[in-house]
Structures are given as structure tokens and as C-alpha cells.
Amino acid sequence: MEKVAKGLFVQxxxxxxxxxxxxxxxxxxxxxxxxxxxAGMMIPGFEAALMxxxxxxxxxxxxxxxxxxxxxxxxxxxxxxxxxxxxDMNPEVxxxxxxxxxxxxxxxxxxxxxxxxxxxxxxxxxxxxxxLTFDIEVLSIAKETAHKPAPAAGGCxxxxxxxxxxxxxxxx
Numbered sequence: 001m002e003k004v005a006k007g008l009f010v011q012x013x014x015x016x017x018x019x020x021x022x023x024x025x026x027x028x029x030x031x032x033x034x035x036x037x038x039a040g041m042m043i044p045g046f047e048a049a050l051m052x053x054x055x056x057x058x059x060x061x062x063x064x065x066x067x068x069x070x071x072x073x074x075x076x077x078x079x080x081x082x083x084x085x086x087x088d089m090n091p092e093v094x095x096x097x098x099x100x101x102x103x104x105x106x107x108x109x110x111x112x113x114x115x116x117x118x119x120x121x122x123x124x125x126x127x128x129x130x131x132l133t134f135d136i137e138v139l140s141i142a143k144e145t146a147h148k149p150a151p152a153a154g155g156c157x158x159x160x161x162x163x164x165x166x167x168x169x170x171x172x
Contacts, residue, residue, distance in 0.1 A: 002141050004053045006038035011139040011146060012050065016132055024127065032139050034146055043068045046134065053138045062133045072129030079118040091119055099123075 004010050012033045015026040027033055035042055035050060045067030049059060065071050085091060091111050099107045099121075113120035140146070 001054045004037060004050045004138065004141055007143075008037050009142045009145050010035045010037060010050055010053075011142075012136050013139055014134055014136045016134050018133075019131055024132070036145070043132075049134070049136070050138070055138050055141055058135070058137045060133065060135045062131055064131055065129050068130070068132045069125040069127045070129075072124050076123040076128075077112070077120065078123060079120050081118060082114075082116065085119055096126075097121075 002008075012035060013027050014033055015028065016024050018024055035047060037047060037050065043063070045061075045063035048067075049061045049063075053059065089097075091097065091114055093111055093114055095111045096108050097111065099109050101107055107123065108126070109121040109123050110126070111119060112122050
């Protein structure tokens with residue numbers, strides 16, 4: 001029986017929960033997740049847990065923050081002057097907004113505080129600093145992707161993320 005190995009494409013049904021039991025992500029009701037083993041598109045601990053599994057095998061495992069989205073870092077908390085916020089924007093505490101990096105990448109930022117002088121943002125990944133528990137089942141193992149190629153213009157491969165086909169490395 002073929003085992004999950006680097007260079008293969010693995011279809012996985014999964015549910016991810018936090019320590020308090022809250023589900024943060026699941027493939028339930030959606031297409032399974034396809035993992036290109038060794039491509040570096042998944043958090044390291046998830047891909048490592050898949051290694052050597054076989055079709056039909058189920059596993060539950062917990063990843064420490066360093067094997068998932070890293071520790072919550074204080075240096076990723078930033079303040080911006082209120083006058084730099086676009087006039088048509090109405091920021092609220094708890095709202096996630098999109099920032100654009102100097103390289104043109106989109107980055108989510110959580111608004112944590114607002115006063116008359118500044119808006120405070122948390123640029124950490126929402127799951128940073130958290131242990132993640134996954135229940136997974138390997139549904140298939142193949143030498144080629146099960147996904148159709150993205151359209152040449154305007155699709156996932158040309159823009160970094162479309163609807164997403166799962167082949168662009170955007171982790172969606």
C-alpha cells in the first residue's frame with residue numbers, strides 16, 4: 001500500500017480545533033484539502049504528521065505554536081497615527097483590515113485599540129501562539145494533482161490567489 005511521501009499529492013479531510021474545542025477550520029462540507037508533499041505550502045507540523053500515512057488512515061495530533069504559526073510576537077504590534085487612516089474608512093476594535101506590504105503582498109491586521117491619536121494593529125497571524133489540534137483522514141494519494149490547472153490570465157497562478165485552486169502556494 002502506498003504511503004504518503006515527499007513529491008506526492010495527498011487529499012485530506014480535516015478538522016482543526018483550539019485548546020478550548022473551538023473549530024478554527026474544517027474541510028466538512030467542502031472539497032478535501034490537497035497537500036503537495038514537500039512543496040512547503042503547509043505549516044511544517046501538518047505536513048510532517050502526514051508522512052508515512054496510508055489511504056483510509058486517521059490520526060489526531062496537536063501542534064505546538066512553533067510547529068504551526070509561530071509564537072505571538074510583541075514586535076508585530078504596531079501603532080499608526082489616526083490621520084493616516086483613509087477618510088472613508090470607519091475602523092472598529094476587533095475588525096480585521098488588509099494592509100499592503102512594500103512588496104505588494106496583502107497582510108491581515110487586527111485592530112486592537114483606537115483613540116484620538118492612534119490606531120493599534122496586531123500583525124500576528126490570528127493563530128500565532130496557539131496550539132492546534134487536527135483530526136485528519138487520508139482520502140487519496142497520487143503522483144499528480146487532482147486539481148485542474150488555473151486559467152492562464154487572472155487565475156490563481158497569475159495573481160497569487162484566485163478562488164483558489166490550491167496550486168499557488170497561498171494556503172487557502
